[in-house]
Amino acid sequence: MKSERRHELEKNELADWLADLINTIKPYQNAILAVLILAVATVGGYAWWGRQSAAKTADGWDQFYAAFSQGGTADFDQIAEKYPNTHLGHWAAVIAGDLHLNIGCKLLCINKANANQELRHAVDHYTTVRRQSRREMLLERATYGLARALESQGDLDQAIRRYEDTARTWPDGAYAAAARRRADELKLQTTKQWYDRFAKFDPKPEYTDEPGMPGKYPSFDLDSLPEDGPIFQPGMMMDLEEKSTDGNE
Numbered sequence: 001m002k003s004e005r006r007h008e009l010e011k012n013e014l015a016d017w018l019a020d021l022i023n024t025i026k027p028y029q030n031a032i033l034a035v036l037i038l039a040v041a042t043v044g045g046y047a048w049w050g051r052q053s054a055a056k057t058a059d060g061w062d063q064f065y066a067a068f069s070q071g072g073t074a075d076f077d078q079i080a081e082k083y084p085n086t087h088l089g090h091w092a093a094v095i096a097g098d099l100h101l102n103i104g105c106k107l108l109c110i111n112k113a114n115a116n117q118e119l120r121h122a123v124d125h126y127t128t129v130r131r132q133s134r135r136e137m138l139l140e141r142a143t144y145g146l147a148r149a150l151e152s153q154g155d156l157d158q159a160i161r162r163y164e165d166t167a168r169t170w171p172d173g174a175y176a177a178a179a180r181r182r183a184d185e186l187k188l189q190t191t192k193q194w195y196d197r198f199a200k201f202d203p204k205p206e207y208t209d210e211p212g213m214p215g216k217y218p219s220f221d222l223d224s225l226p227e228d229g230p231i232f233q234p235g236m237m238m239d240l241e242e243k244s245t246d247g248n249e
Helices: 002-070 073-082 087-107 112-132 136-152 156-169 176-186 189-200 236-248
Strands: none
Touching (some): 002 087, 112 136, 136 156, 136 176, 156 189
C-alpha cells in the first residue's frame, strides 16, 4: 500500500508540474512555435542548400576537366570567377595564371603591351590564391608562379622575395631548388644589366616599301624562350645586343 501511495503522489506531482509549466509558457506559445518553425526551416534549408551546392560544385569540376581539352585561358578564368574562394576556384586560378604567364612570356618579344596585360592577369590569379587558399600545394604553386610573373614584368626585387619565400616555406617542395637557384641568379649584376637592356627594347614591325607587304617583327627566336622557366638565361645578353644593333642599322 505504501508503494502504491507513493506512486500516486509522484504521479500527482508530475501532473501538477506539467500543469504549472503549461500555464507558464501559455502566454509565449506563439513565440515558441515560431522559433520551432524557424529551426525546422533552417535545418531543411541548410540540407537543401547543401544538396544544391554539391551539385553546383560537381558541375564546376566537370567544366574544369573539360577546360583541359579546350586549352585556352577563358574557360579557367570563368571557372575561377564563378567559384570564388573555393578549392575548385583556386585550382582554376592557378592554371589560368600559368596559361597567362606562358602567353605573356611569348609576347614579350612581339608586343609588350599585350604581354604586360597577360602578365597582370597571371599576377592577379596567383595573388588571389595566395590570399584565399589554405592548401599548401596551391600556395606553393601560386607563390612560385607569382615569382616568375614578377620576374617577367622586370620587378626583380619582388621576384627574388617570392622565390626565396618558396624555397624557405617549402624547402622540400617541388619548386624549392629551382626557386633558390633563380633567386641567386637574379642577384647577379649581369642578370640585372640584361633586364635593364630588355626594358628599353621595344619590338616594332619593320615596314617595307613594297605595297601590300605586311611588316615583320624583329627576328627573335621565340622557341628559345623556355615555357616553364625565367626569361633570362646566361648568354642571352649578347643575343639582345646583337638584335638591338641590327635594328639600329
